[in-house]
Amino acid sequence: MSSKNHEHGAVGHIVPIKMLVGTCLALLVLTAVTVWVAKLDFVELRMHEMNILVAMGVAVIKCTIVGMIFMHLRWDRSFIGFVFVGSILFVAVFIGFALLDTSEYQPSIIPGDTPTIQQKLDALDTSMAAGAVSGDHGDAAH
Amino acid sequence: MTTINTQPLDRPAIEGDNYLTHSRGFLSWILTLDHKRIGVMYLVSVLACFLLGGLFALAVRTQLLVPDGLIMDQDQYNQAFTLHGGIMVFLVIIPGIPAALGNFVLPIMLGAKDVAFPRLNLFSYWLWIVGAIFLVVSIFAGLDTGWTFYTPYSIDQNSAMGGVIPAVTGAFLLGFASIFTGMNFIVTIHRLRPDGMTWFRMPLFLWSLYATAVIQVLATPVLGITLALLAVERAFGIGIFNPALGGDPVLFQHFFWFYSHPAVYIMILPAMGVVSELIAVHSHRHIFGYHFIAWSSIAIAIFSFLVWGHHMFTSGQSPLMNVIFSFITFSVAIPSAVKVFNWLATMYKGSISWNTAMLYGMGFIFLFLIGGLTGLYLGTLATDVYLHDTYFVVAHFHYTMMGSALIGFIGGLHHWWPKITGKMFNENAGRIAFFLFLIGYNMTFFTQFMLGSHGMPRRYATYPADAGFQNYNIISTIGSYLMAISFFMMAGYFIASIFGGKRAAANPWGGRSLEWQCSSPPPHDNFSEQPAVGDCYDFSVLRWDEATQGYVWREDVEHPGHHTEEAAHA
Ligand code: HEM
Ligand SMILES: [Cu+2]
Numbered sequence: 001m002s003s004k005n006h007e008h009g010a011v012g013h014i015v016p017i018k019m020l021v022g023t024c025l026a027l028l029v030l031t032a033v034t035v036w037v038a039k040l041d042f043v044e045l046r047m048h049e050m051n052i053l054v055a056m057g058v059a060v061i062k063c064t065i066v067g068m069i070f071m072h073l074r075w076d077r078s079f080i081g082f083v084f085v086g087s088i089l090f091v092a093v094f095i096g097f098a099l100l101d102t103s104e105y106q107p108s109i110i111p112g113d114t115p116t117i118q119q120k121l122d123a124l125d126t127s128m129a130a131g132a133v134s135g136d137h138g139d140a141a142h
Numbered sequence: 143m144t145t146i147n148t149q150p151l152d153r154p155a156i157e158g159d160n161y162l163t164h165s166r167g168f169l170s171w172i173l174t175l176d177h178k179r180i181g182v183m184y185l186v187s188v189l190a191c192f193l194l195g196g197l198f199a200l201a202v203r204t205q206l207l208v209p210d211g212l213i214m215d216q217d218q219y220n221q222a223f224t225l226h227g228g229i230m231v232f233l234v235i236i237p238g239i240p241a242a243l244g245n246f247v248l249p250i251m252l253g254a255k256d257v258a259f260p261r262l263n264l265f266s267y268w269l270w271i272v273g274a275i276f277l278v279v280s281i282f283a284g285l286d287t288g289w290t291f292y293t294p295y296s297i298d299q300n301s302a303m304g305g306v307i308p309a310v311t312g313a314f315l316l317g318f319a320s321i322f323t324g325m326n327f328i329v330t331i332h333r334l335r336p337d338g339m340t341w342f343r344m345p346l347f348l349w350s351l352y353a354t355a356v357i358q359v360l361a362t363p364v365l366g367i368t369l370a371l372l373a374v375e376r377a378f379g380i381g382i383f384n385p386a387l388g389g390d391p392v393l394f395q396h397f398f399w400f401y402s403h404p405a406v407y408i409m410i411l412p413a414m415g416v417v418s419e420l421i422a423v424h425s426h427r428h429i430f431g432y433h434f435i436a437w438s439s440i441a442i443a444i445f446s447f448l449v450w451g452h453h454m455f456t457s458g459q460s461p462l463m464n465v466i467f468s469f470i471t472f473s474v475a476i477p478s479a480v481k482v483f484n485w486l487a488t489m490y491k492g493s494i495s496w497n498t499a500m501l502y503g504m505g506f507i508f509l510f511l512i513g514g515l516t517g518l519y520l521g522t523l524a525t526d527v528y529l530h531d532t533y534f535v536v537a538h539f540h541y542t543m544m545g546s547a548l549i550g551f552i553g554g555l556h557h558w559w560p561k562i563t564g565k566m567f568n569e570n571a572g573r574i575a576f577f578l579f580l581i582g583y584n585m586t587f588f589t590q591f592m593l594g595s596h597g598m599p600r601r602y603a604t605y606p607a608d609a610g611f612q613n614y615n616i617i618s619t620i621g622s623y624l625m626a627i628s629f630f631m632m633a634g635y636f637i638a639s640i641f642g643g644k645r646a647a648a649n650p651w652g653g654r655s656l657e658w659q660c661s662s663p664p665p666h667d668n669f670s671e672q673p674a675v676g677d678c679y680d681f682s683v684l685r686w687d688e689a690t691q692g693y694v695w696r697e698d699v700e701h702p703g704h705h706t707e708e709a710a711h712a
Contacts, residue, residue, distance in 0.1 A: 090360055090447055097451070097463065098396040104460030105392070 013075045023069045027062055034058050052103065056096040063088045160564065164666040175260035178664065180267050181246030182562065185555075188234055188242050191274065195229035196626065198222050203586070203622040206615045209607040219603035220286035227289035228309065232316050233274055235543055236405065238551040239412035240358075241270070241323050244351050247558060248327060250657040250664060251345050253336040253673045258329040266322035269315050276312030280305035288601065290402070291369070293383035293394040297376045306376055310369040317362045317369075320408070324358030327351050336656075338675035345655040345678050346422075346435050350415025353439040357404045357411070357446060365401035368394070392458050399450035407446040409543055411439055413506065413550020414481055420503030420553050421485045422679050423653040425492030429679045431484035438477035445474045452521050456530045464523055471521035478514050482507060497651065498572030502553025505580055506546055513541030516591065531601075534594025540587045552632070559636065560650050564663040565643030571635040578628035585621025589614040647692020654678045658693075674701065 037054045064085050068074040073081040161178045171179055201222045205211050214222060245263065249256050257263050283305030287296040296306050331352050335344070371382050372394070381387025383394040422429040429435065451459055451467030459467075485507055494500060516538040519525045529535060560566055593614045598605055605611045649658040655678040660669055676683075684693040695701055 094400050101460050101463040
């Protein structure tokens with residue numbers, strides 16, 4: 001690498017102020033987007049997964065900008081940038097999918113810890129014996 | 143790179159000097175920075191763990207001979223299969239090919255003196271040993287969670303027996319050992335390739351180790367985090383995965399399988415790389431579809447991160463995720479099939495030498511076919527709901543992990559044994575052991591497909607006497623004994639070869655990658671001058687030489703020549 005330069009050889013490349021300011025503004029705008037999206041009620045729009053998808057998407061873009069410009073990866077070997085952005089993408093996939101799933105199955109969870117569930121099942125049993133519950137719920141009790 | 147430059151590359155090899163005799167004494171081994179010695183130490187340790195894990199497997203099989211269980215009570219049975227699974231996964235199959243064989247072969251295949259970071263390599267080994275001790279010690283604490291450590295059982299102080307924290311600590315350290323090996327391999331392949339060895343001239347084994355290393359580096363940290371969270375939760379009662387504390391047990395499964403599905407490719411990819419070498423070298427025919435095999439390794443590495451949810455179809459995972467994961471799971475089958483077809487095409491019209499190593503290569507194709515195809519039944523939502531947690535899953539993953547990943551390891555061990563030890567083993571004994579293994583193997587595990595589809599659940603110490611399970615279980619157990627015999631045979635002829643085997647030629651099988659160009663066993667510095675790189679699958683330039691009992695260059699073909707200047711690390 002460029003170790004031949006004097007003193008500040010290690011710095012290598014200096015990013016123009018304009019670009020730094022631009023980047024900073026972009027990050028602020030994206031932060032605003034995240035906040036705005038969090039306030040939207042996607043459930044009402046029947047797309048409640050969108051919150052997570054948008055939030056993770058914005059986060060990936062922000063990470064990329066920070067890595068590429070603030071951390072100078074854009075001016076280093078492109079492979080290193082590729083590895084960086086690739087890793088961020090994998091983190092996004094991991095967290096995104098896991099959260100997406102969590103929010104999807106929330107509605108089907110019976111609240112409370114284990115003993116309460118047992119009580120619910122018992123209650124279901126008695127109500128079934130009384131012939132009050134039919135169909136699907138009957139199966140679940142056994 | 144300074145570590146590489148400490149000695150000039152063109153120092154002539156001392157006659158008769160090799161890495162085994164280069165220096166003597168216990169310390170010269172345990173503190174060595176030589177990738178070959180570290181590889182051998184890994185090999186010995188992994189094989190010792192294989193013996194231990196195998197004994198637990200025999201215990202499990204013996205228990206299931208009769209419906210009420212023959213030798214253990216329920217708790218002991220849980221501990222036996224946990225230790226079997228934990229040891230085989232974390233201590234045998236994951237480190238087997240990369241850390242043992244890969245460490246030995248990778249730098250030599252690159253014509254390099256060592257890996258890029260030899261000290262990190264040694265550190266990785268000792269970290270592995272400490273991790274292994276932790277894991278094995280949890281035996282005495284009664285670990286019984288299964289190798290998957292599923293919550294809430296594993297964090298429930300009242301039901302799960304002890305040993306979770308030592309076991310998890312062990313797996314955490316083993317993970318770091320694995321990351322270090324992976325990092326080392328990535329850097330070595332990027333930086334130390336010799337002149338003339340472009341990416342697409344690398345032996346396919348290196349491609350597969352590279353793809354594996356990428357997974358190791360990307361996925362293993364997640365395992366570390368998961369296990370750390372688990373330990374914190376168990377020790378301090380912080381609610382992360384335990385619903386009683388407000389946690390989410392399905393989240394644990396997401397975390398666990400985000401590592402552990404890619405981890406199954408950490409196991410299988412290197413084996414596929416070994417098989418690419420075995421098939422090409424022992425068929426003496428140019429590998430078919432080099433680019434396809436190389437790219438399919440990378441494709442598998444990437445896809446492997448997108449399918450973890452197929453282990454969770456019945457966990458309470460949402461229907462949306464189930465459908466997405468089922469769909470993506472099928473896509474993994476494509477690059478796997480690409481490899482199988484290319485191997486078959488390589489063998490077609492080749493002149494196959496029926497060496498033991500080649501038998502294992504072909505055994506791999508056969509068994510992996512069954513393992514991979516049954517994976518598709520499990521990836522299909524409708525069938526998996528029935529088959530999940532039955533012996534069908536057990537059979538599936540043994541066909542892939544034992545029938546494929548472990549077979550690749552054993553095949554590679556036969557292939558590189560002459561290089562590692564400088565001695566030839568008894569081929570006929572090898573062939574007999576192979577067929578004994580193949581028969582025993584299929585007896586043990588094919589019956590388990592039947593058991594699973596008839597509804598026998600996994601991880602139970604007993605089964606009902608009137609369910610028709612016992613006959614299959616008896617066949618399965620007898621098969622496991624046959625396999626045990628074949629492994630002891632293997633140990634026998636390998637050990638015999640060290641003491642009484644014939645001296646191995648530099649190139650006994652007719653390989654062309656660089657490791658066959660240095661003597662067997664290799665000298666301390668691997669090469670006295672940088673070897674010439676050619677097409678490592680063009681076998682037409684070699685001929686059998688009766689005098690040395692090995693393959694040599696044909697006199698009528700021009701040798702690509704040597705160049706000592708401009709070494710790879712310039
Ligand atoms: C080639 C395509 C493959 C497909 C489509 C596939 C699919 C699956 C699916 C859907 C399951 C979950 C079954 C269940 O729990 O109900 C599963 C389990 C498993 N597979 Fe595969 N698989 C493939 C290859 C492999 C390979 C190559 C390995 C290992 C080297 C492997 C190792 C495992 C293991 C260890 C489990 C069970 C883990 C446990 O629950 O303890 N699979 N596979
Ligand atoms: Cu999987």
